[in-house]
Amino acid sequence: MFNQWKIIVTAVMAITVWVAPAAHAGLRVFACEPEWASLTRSLGGDHVNVYTATTNRQDPHHIQARPSLIAKVRRADLLTCTGAELEIGWLPLLLRKSGNRKIQTGQPGHFMATDYVTLLEKPAILDRSAGDIHEAGNPHIQLDPRRIMQVATHLSRTLIRLDPSNREDYEKKLTSFTQKWQKKIDQWYQQTQPVRGKSVVVHHDGWFYLLRWLGLNQIATLELKPGIPPTSSHLSQLLSTLQKNPVYLIIYASYQDNKSANWLSQKTNVPTVALDFSPAENETLVHWFDRLIDQLLNVKD
Amino acid sequence: MRIHILAASVILAVSCTGPAFAADDIQSLKKELNNLKQDYRQRIQALEDRLEKAENNARMANAKASQIEEKVQEEGGAGTASSSQNSFNPAISLVLDGRYAGFDNEPGAYKIPGFALGGEAGPGEEGFAIGETELSASANVDDKFYGQVTLAIGDEDGSTEVGLEEAFIQTLGLGNGLTVKAGRFFSAIGYLNQQHAHAWDFTDAPLIYRGLFGNKLIDDGLQITYIAPTDIFLEFGAEAFRGSRYPAGGDHDDIGSWTAFANVGGDIGIEHSWQLGLSHWQADNVDGRISDSGAAEPSSFTGDSKINALNLVYKWAPNGNPYNRNLKVQFEYFDRREDGRVVVLDSDPSEITGYDGNQKGWYAQMVYQFMPQWRTGLRYDRLSSDNTGSDNELLAAAGLDDQGHTPQRYSAMVEWLPSEFSRIRLQFNRDDSYDDSDNQIFLQYTHSLGSHGAHQY
Structure with a gap:
């Protein structure tokens, strides 16, 4: 019986290995979030084949280690993720189950964007009573274009390291991305002059880098503690604060529940805006930022 | 006077040479002017280029300056990374579990006709009780291995006992989709078996897990898995075990x-x-497996045992974002066939019967998170058995006669999860494991x- 099973299992394994598609168009990249998928596409062009694990309708903190994701990580040559514990609930399991050496911690194919920039908002006190906090600091760096620029340089180096035969092309793509991006940064900076210094309320404490870059003041969050849904007592307290000191905008991520934001908006007449926390599928970073800026500037009541 | 003469002579000289000089010179002036024009155009172009370069440089410099400025601000403010001795400590997790349980029937009278119960099978204690406190440590050993230990601390008959639930090493990125695990671990049979009790969606294990495995199949051995590219x-795997622990038995x-x-x-x-x-478990040489849980006479089984299992899990979340709402449906089916002999223990002279057993069962459950922090779920369990032996009376004494009863159970629960790390659950069971129906209620906390x-x- 044991021998029979052995034969069956070996046969099936042999068949799948043999049948498995040999086609291999460039580097296989597993991007945890759409922003890194987009950046990898800009810097890698035709040399990369990017799979995006999440969409901008999903909360990257709470993703399940689905079978489909394990299958994708199994075949990846490069992992481009945020790091800093953002994916702690699912990525470690994918890595352990994948049986893939190339993308394990410490390998060149293990690229964590937050390893290459300075993180802000490092909590001074690590205690879970403060909610779902990140020990290494705020990981949502994709909302700061200057940090994206820093990540781009390092990501391009990683691509060259994994695929040295296309070095020149990667370098060219990095130069053109950097020039275009720097011009856009200046343009966005000019565009947003009128809103600088205004106050906003956010749902989750995730917009820190964006607000800091644009000089917006975050005066409160709808969540009393990060990761814990807004409570009614906290909301009513916020209401009285806002009635005394009106703010410009209430911001929430498009994947978040909009009930609390809408409630507060109705009571205070402060407009809300649902911003995409990440680019849409196949959207470029430039296009996504253009949208964000546009939404922040043209607030509809 | 002298000046006047000088001026007059100059005027005379100029007026004399005038016409001839003019015709020739306009031409060259024009030429020169053109040259000048071209020259200036080039120069302006060059200047513009330089200006643009300078502007670009300034822009870059500005960006760099602002980055540096930010860095300086950041370094002044935030604390630096810790470099103490315990920064390489493994990840430690401690799960606290406690419950209040209320039953209509005596938990000591619990049995599942047709199944000889062993391991941790049973409804648990009545009243306030501490469940299993789980202490777990895990870390990457080096770049090649991952290691994990889980201790389960629980009370048994008034004394605290520490059980070693898991102690294994596992390869990290062996390559080609292969992973090898060695030590003591949860077998990959079924779906629920690989989950820790704190990750279960209900307080108690499905009846079929209780009936076949005494809640869980844990053994010492080696596991190899392969994920197809x-x-x-697509995952295939095999495990080889020592086979001394329930539901196997004996020294091998x-x-x-x-x-x-x-x-x-x-x-x-x-x-x-x-x-x-799909999974299959087999022990060809079970030697003296003791079943001593439940109300039936303690018995021991010697022979061969095979289990085939099927499981199906389906999950749904709007936009694939499970944080707000999600649904999980799960179904498992097990079929065990055994051939050998059963000894009723504590009998003198020892009473032995030949035994040919077939036990099956399934459960289906559905858990719905209808808003953040709140989940509710339903579960249905159903078992059946068809056991024969040379001495039916002995089989009945060992609890292996189904007594014409189909064991089944309905469960419903609601959970409140204030955060990822805490959970409070209320569960109700209508338990028809044996012919005397039992209503069971559990109030349980599981905090990590x-x-x-x-x-x-």
């Missing part, structure tokens, strides 16, 4: 029991995901301290 998730010099399993899974669109698993690892699909 395909777009669809080599492989006492083994399993083979295959899992396939994937996504349908962005909102649906699924996994289907420290680092909390990722949960399996």
Whole structure:
């Protein structure tokens, strides 16, 4: 019986290995979030084949280690993720189950964007009573274009390291991305002059880098503690604060529940805006930022 | 006077040479002017280029300056990384579990006709009780291995006992989709078996797990899994065990029991995901497996035992974002066949009967998170058995006669999860494990301290 099973299992394994598609168009990249998928596409062009694990309708903190994701990580040559514990609930399991050496911690194919920039908002006190906090600091760096620029340089180096035969092309793509991006940064900076210094309320404490870059003041969050849904007592307290000191905008991520934001908006007449926390599928970073800026500037009541 | 003469002579000279000089010179002046024009154009172009370069440089410099400025601000403010001796400590997690249980029937009278119960099978204690406190440490050993230990601390008959639930090492990125695990671990049979009790969606194990495994199949051995390089998730694996622990038994010099399993899974669109698993467990040489839980006479089984299992899991979340709302449906089916003899213990002279057993069962459950922090679920369990032996009276004494009863159970629960790390659950069971129906109620907390690892699909 044991021998029979052995034969069956070996046969099936042999068949799948043999049948498995040999086609291999460039580097296989597993991007945890759409922003890194987009950046990898800009810097890698035709040399990369990017799979995006999440969409901008999903909360990257709470993703399940689905079978489909394990299958994708199994075949990846490069992992481009945020790091800093953002994916702690699912990525470690994918890595352990994948049986893939190339993308394990410490390998060149293990690229964590937050390893290459300075993180802000490092909590001074690590205690879970403060909610779902990140020990290494705020990981949502994709909302700061200057940090994206820093990540781009390092990501391009990683691509060259994994695929040295296309070095020149990667370098060219990095130069053109950097020039275009720097011009856009200046343009966005000019565009947003009128809103600088205004106050906003956010749902989750995730917009820190964006607000800091644009000089917006975050005066409160709808969540009393990060990761814990807004409570009614906290909301009513916020209401009285806002009635005394009106703010410009209430911001929430498009994947978040909009009930609390809408409630507060109705009571205070402060407009809300649902911003995409990440680019849409196949959207470029430039296009996504253009949208964000546009939404922040043209607030509809 | 002298000046006047000088001026007059100059005027005369100029007026004399005038016309001839003019005609020739306009031409050259024009030429010169053109040259000048061209020259200036080039110069302006060059200047513009330089200006643009300078502007670009300034822009870059500005960007760099602002980065540096930010860095300086940041370094002044935030604390630096710790470099103490315990920064390489493994991730430690401690799960606290406690409950209040109320039953209509005596828990001591619990039995499942047709199943000789062993291991931890049973409804548990009545009243206030501490469940299993789980202490777990895990870390990457080096770049090649991962290691994990889980201790379960619980009370048994008034004394605190520490059980070693898991102690294994596992390869990290062996390559080609292969992973090897060695030590004591949860067998990959079925779906729920690989989950820690704190990750269960109900307070108690499904009846079939209770009936066949005494809640859980844990053994010492080796596991090899292979993930195929395909777009669809395709996993094959095999395990070789010592086979001394329930539901195997006896001392074995080599492989006492083994399993083979295959899992396939994937996504349908962005909102649906699924996994289907087949598994087989076999122990050819069970020697004196003791079943002493429940109300039946303690007995011991010697012979061979095989289990085939099927499981199906389906999950749904709007936009694939499970944080606000999600649904999980799970179904498992097990079929065990055994051939050998059963000894009723504590009998003198020892009473032995030949035994040919077939026990099956399934459960289906559905858990719905209808808003953040709140989940509710339903579960249905159903078992059946068809056991024959040379001495039916003895079989009945050992609890292996189904007494014409079909064991089944209905469960409903509601959970409040204030955060990822805490859960309070209220569960109600209508338990028809045996012919005397039991109403069971549980109020349970499960809280976790420290680092909390990722949960399996």
